[in-house]
Amino acid sequence: MPAGRKDPFMSFVRPFKPIEHFLLDYYVTVVVPFLRCQEDISIYQDSMTKRWVPFALREGGLLDAVFLLACRHMYLSHHNSQQQQQFVQLACQYKLSCTKSLRDAISNEVVFSDATVGTTLMLAYDELVASDISMYKNHIKAAVRMVNLNGGPQTLGLDGFMEHLISNLCAKHKLYDQT
Template identity: 30%
Template sequence: MSNFEYSLVNHYIHDLILLGMDPGNLKPYQHALFRDWFPVAIGDPGMLMGMFLCACRNLYLRTGLKEYYWGTLQYKGGCLRYLAGSIATAPKMTQARAESIMWDVTICTMLQLASDDLAAGDSAAWKSHIDAVSHMVKLNGGLENVRGMNGLLRRMIEVLASKDRLQVRSITPNGDNTAKLYTLDDIFGKCLFG
């Protein structure tokens, strides 16, 4: 990992998950992200690129610096290449648990792309990625078979595929509502665990 990527992980942890809060006062969804999602994201190349992508997008929206914009392009391309390989070898419904874990991280990477599209205000791409997640869930036998990350993945799918589907229609690039909708607290704070 480069120094730039370490800084992106640091930003992701402190500004996107912790929201500047004291780690002792975390909300339930923040605990779940640290306990169940973050270790998987650090260990999987696609999810790690998705984390870099989301951090770059957030920093670009905040600062307007081109290095973050170029980072969004680089990491989005990496996520898409990763997904192309993962989807080509998609497990069948009679899958082993190891294959199911691979499928879970593929779904997570797709959700990260959808999150980036939400932040960028690209509702058509967001809908395409959410529809792809829905299709992947169906291939896996339905939402009841999504068990990854102690149920966090299932709840993330439910939140991103329903509540925000209605809100995304009003998003415009560089609009006042883009940055607000992009915070994890706005998306998951009330819906995931409360």
């Protein structure tokens, strides 16, 4: 394709930086299996790759949350201080971007979008990976509150997968029933 044309098959919310192609691949191949809850791994991975990831690619805050989780996992799994520092810096950038996106959405939305709820869930996962259980619980409670203000779990999209994620995250630390 000529340099001036856009790829018609690129349906991402924004163009990727070179590192982001790697981070997306890492998220799908390493982080997704790591994050699974109590369900069958094949069902979970199928839902994540066929529903969640394509959804995240179209939503700015959620995409940044995916990159945040990949960076967080890379930081924790690398023992090379130069690589760790690179992923810490990237994680901070993505967390700030994700938090700003979430703050803007919360202040502008009357009905919380699936992307807003999903971004909140991804921030909860990030806190869980970072071992900040208090913030993890706050994010889950916020996501549950958004869902309840929207009319309940039946209002969530992705063929019930988001409802499933919230349910698993609530059960993981025996928070409370989201209904």
